[in-house]
Amino acid sequence: MEYFAHSTAVIDRGAYIGKNTRIWHFSHVSSKVRIGKKCNIGQSVFIDNNTTIGNYCKIQNNVNIYEGVVLEDFVFCGPSMTFTNVKIPRARYPRERGGCYYLKTLVKEGASIGAHVTIVCGVTIGKNALIGSGAVVTKDVPNHAIIVGNPGKQIGWACECGKRLYKTEDVFHCSDCEKKYKENTVGLEELK
Template sequence: MDYFAHETAVIDEGAKIGKGTKIWHFTHVMPDSEIGEYCNLGQNVVISPKVKLGRNVKVQNNVSIYTGVICEDDVFLGPSMVFTNIINPRSAIVRRDEYVDTFVRKGASIGANATIICGNELGKYCLIGAGAVITKPVKPYALMVGNPAKQIGWVSEYGHRLEFDKDGVAVCPESKEKYELKDGSVAKVTP
């Protein structure tokens, strides 16, 4: 094995796990799931069949990632955040063939106890605040809070809130990279 799994973790046959990944206490990785290199799965995490996690995805304690969820590289999933995968679940009605996909794009961060309703795409580098409930697609670099979540601003790739000048340009205070706000969307300015 070129990854670490705690002795209490359950790794089902058919799961693909990338080099350098760490899987901690009481975590269950189910068959046909794919976990990229250098991921970290905290305590009491469940990875369902056909879930895909990119490289360097950090999954904090008590997160269940259900069939239909795809996370790209560098995604952060905060403690006890929740994904769904059925629009109208009922205990007495089997809907395993009705799973709805959810896409979490590169660099997105989801705060503790947030809920992501299935069928939505979370844009690259967006930041979902703790406890937020996402009911619609999220733009790249968007800062979302509340229930239902509303966009209250924009963030840099380093996670800092962006303040745009009259020309629609903002500078990340940490990386010094520039961002442009144009037609209701943000893009990083390449030098």
């Protein structure tokens, strides 16, 4: 094994786990899961079948990642946040696994999702987006957007480093790392 799993973690046969990933107490990784290298999976995390987790992701305690979720590299999932995969759940009318009811969710590289956030399925969270604690995300989030509230609303833009950006004329600036961005159809794009 090239990864670490605590003795109380359950790793189902068939799961792929990358080198130097750590999986902590009471977490469960299902069989049809792919986890990249150098990830940290906290305590009591559930990772369902048919999910993909990129490299260098940090998944804090009590997170649920259900079927159809894809996390790209460097994604942060805060404590007790959750993803959904069915928009109309009914106990009397169970949705078939892998059927048309399960909607895909994509979280792009570098996005951060705060504690106790709910991501309603079928959305894309843009690159380096920042979702504030307790938010409920019901629609696509642009690259570098800062989202808060229920339902989630955009209140600004975040740098790749996480600092809130300020605007002069039509350019967004970071006061910490001095990166600059310009707005486009999918959010912000760094100026090189």
